[in-house]
Amino acid sequence: MIRGRGLEKRFGRKRVLTGVDVDVPRGGFAMVTGSNGSGKTTLLRLLAGLARPTRGELDVGVDRSRLGYLAHEPLVYRELTAIENLDLFGRLYRVPERRERIGMVLERFSLWDARHDRVSTYSRGMTQRLALCRTLLHDPELIVLDEPYSALDESGATLLDHELEALAAERTLVVSTHDPDRIALLATTTVALG
């Protein structure tokens, strides 16, 4: 599904990625590891189509309607409630049976009771769970997750463990992490940077 050869990314004179190769087959689970500043986020932004490689070839086998991307930032509006955010993205992604689907993802990530609260009142962990809801709302085929465990408490992390286990069986995943042990058993490929 993803094939990248000799990927390089520069920001001005600063070279963030150099000669990175990535191969993730359909249904695969790629774990991206590396120290701070090694280019994990940049690589994931390339895969999501938010940035273009300066050099190299990259082929991602899905269009953006079938891609779910969890960034460092939650990509949700602080002044809107969880349900308003998901309704907006559900409309833009043309999610069928939108209301039911929104209810389902909010339940899955234990946010149903806080659905009418503004995101600005959420804790970091709740915001991260809402970001996961937004990422998975349209049931994407390729899921790109940048440090999904950040800000999650132990119960949130355990919830995400179960989600990733379920998703790994039927979707293609690329996950960057500082804690490789947590997802090592699920990973079929490892991309080590830096």
Add this chain to the structure above:
Amino acid sequence: MTYLADVVALTRKDLRIELRGRDTLPAMLLFVLATLVVFHFALPEQSGSGAAYGLLWVAIVFTALLGLARAWVPEHEHRVLDGLVLAPCDRSAIWVGKALATFAFLVAAQVVALPVFAAFFEPLDATALVGVLLADVGICAVGSLMSAMAAAGRSREVLLPLLVLPLAIPLVVGGVGTAVSADPVRFLLFLALYDGVFAVLSWASFEYVVTE
């Protein structure tokens, strides 16, 4: 129809955020009213209506700038713009939604400001009001694009006026012309032409502004 639905969803989102946060419209209202009060005392009594109309347009342009400076702030908090750009909708719908919301805020500010202008100076006739609306369309169309460009940079407060003000000069010329000229229709047509050309250019180029 889906394009229209996307635009409606995006505009409604902006209006809802403003209703909740009240970050933009009150500031625009206060600014335009304060400016008109200052002009009322600053303008010598023997000044003609032409000077007053000119000052009105200064107030309108700078009020619009205030709104435009805030326009993309919600998208840059939490980097929501990345989320919108990734959505499979036509990216120009994001610009249309933002331009419509900014237009709504500007018109709302003018609904209060123009009667105040009429009380301090003199009322605008129907042709001049149409001129104001046409100029609003132009400044929101161009301004929303320029504001998106400026917001991507570090010094957006400095960059935005530098980008918008030169492009707003024809709108000021047209707007003042509709109020003071003996042939205002010529200026209305000029404003309509400006709106058409710059709306199409902004619509077509927005995707390149928000993607790498």
